[in-house]
Amino acid sequence: MYKEIVRPILNKFDSETFHELARESLHFAELSPLTLKLVELFTDKHKRFTDPRLRTHIxxxxxxNPLIVGAGWDKAGRAVAGLWHLGFAGVEVGSVLEYPQPGNPKPRLHMVSNGTAINWLGFNSPGVDVVKHNLSKYKSHPARIGISIGMNKDVAHDDSPRAHAVIAEELSEDADYFAINISSPNTPGLRKLQEKGRTIDIVHAVKEAMERGGFSRPVFIKIAPDLTYEAVDDIIGVALEHSIAGIIASNSTINTGIKAKYGDKWRNSQGGLSGDDVDYRKMTTDIIAHIYRQAGDKLDIVGVGGVHDTESALEKIMAGAKALQLVTAIRGEGSTVAGKINRGIVEFMEKEKVDNLNELVGVSSNS
Ligand SMILES: Cc1cc2nc3c(=O)[nH]c(=O)nc-3n(C[C@H](O)[C@H](O)[C@H](O)COP(=O)(O)O)c2cc1C
Structure with a gap:
């Protein structure tokens, strides 16, 4: 029904307006336990799917289960419980910035096909204080909360370690993990932070900030899919040397050839492409397999990029990802997406006589 009736209507709205409507509907459902339970009516079998065989650790x-809502869907932490009731195990909130930033002028989020988006939001964020306030209501909630750390656009690069550390300091209490996002394409120069020396400085500052507050949370680095494998190897080296828990691979792509598939006007447009594009999906899966081959079990990989059904989820798990994130597919596939994927993974495990999701991780990384 979503794809036949609801999505064609929603396609008439500005994409960001639709997104805000969906997020705020979930937010208002959090008003009471009863309305939250009603959210489950929008899952595939009208009940949140859960199975102990899907358990994973990062x-x-x-x-x-391995499904996390990726950064960008709930930038301010307003719908964590609602998303959990749709079947996700957690939400990566953010990217969170030190102080409020409106982002780029609208329109800045475009569905270029039913399952594929190009966005140049430019880090819109209400700032860390508002996010902290929003997250306070989830203290005893079972949903896992990751915090994606971003940086205001006018922060000088020399000041970037401090700007990242502020978020870690403020939100350590609320976070199950942190993701350092140095890979968004929409803040000029941000991807330069992926250079080895700068990444190390940011990682140290974030860890020190946590320690000052008496916390120890795993830290992940989120990379761009457009890096050369040499640059990916640099990040793997930094991650291994500096006790990083893992790598989130990856952010949206600025690849002009892939963007141009949706019309020549997108070729040199600003913004990154995400979602169900076969080339983008392959690009991100190949990076996961590369990281897995290089680092094996020493780094936990979170796979992101075009996950929208069981097949695309399994593809990334078998390439080496222990958990997955989805953003664009929540629009493309609708509210049933997490339940369908989780159920499909369990069916696959039963067929293959696999008891534990971990047994599938990395099995195709060499193919
Ligand atoms: C509208 C939108 C906003 C996003 N905002 C962020 C962000 O703030 N921080 C971040 O690390 N990634 C952000 N992303 C990237 C996603 O987290 C994800 O890496 C990318 O969309 C690929 O996943 P997908 O194919 O499931 O959408 C955003 C993506 C979209 C579509």
Whole structure:
């Protein structure tokens, strides 16, 4: 029904307006336990799907299933419980910035096909204080909360370690893990932070900030899919040397050839492409397999990029990802997406006589 009736209507709205409507509907459902339970009517079998065989660990944190809502869907932490009731094990909130930033002028989020988006939001964030306030209501909630750390656009690069550390300091209490996002394409120069020396400085500052507050949370680095494998190897080296828990691979792509598939006007447009594009999906899966081959079990990989059904989820798990994130597919596939994927993974495990999701991780990384 979603794809036949609801999505064609929603396609008439500005994409960001639709997104805000969906997020705020979930937010208002959090008003009472009863309305939250009603959210489950929108899952595939009208009940949140759960199965102990889907349990996974990243950075030592247990997730009830491998599906996390990726950064960008709930930038301010307003709908964590609602998303959990749709079947996700957690939400990566953010990217969170030190102080409020409106982002780029609208329109800045475009569905270029039913399952594929190009966005140049430019880090819109209400700032860390508002996010902290929003997250306070989830203290005893079973949903895992990751915090994606971003940086205001006018922060000088020399000041970037401090700007990242502020978020870690403020939100350590609320976070199950942190993701350092140095890979968004929409803040000029941000991806330069992926250079080895700068990444190390940011990682140290974030860890020190946590320690000052008496916390120890796993830290992940989120990379761009457009890096050369040499640059990916640099990040793997930094991660291994500096006790990083793992790598989130990856952010949206600025690849002009892939963007141009949706019309020549997108070729040199600003913004990154995400979602169900076969080339983008392959690009991100190949990076996961590369990281897995290089680092094996020493780094936990979170796979992101075009996951939208059981097949695309399994593809990334078998390439080496222990957990997955989805953003664009929540729009493309609708509210049933997490339940369908989790159920499909369990069916696959039963067919293959696999008892534990971990047994599938990395099995195709060499193919
Ligand atoms: C509208 C939108 C906003 C996003 N905002 C962020 C962000 O703030 N921080 C971040 O690390 N990634 C952000 N992303 C990237 C996603 O987290 C994800 O890496 C990318 O969309 C690929 O996943 P997907 O194919 O499931 O959408 C955003 C993506 C979209 C579509």
């Amino acid at each position: 950075g030592g944190v247990e997730f009830e």
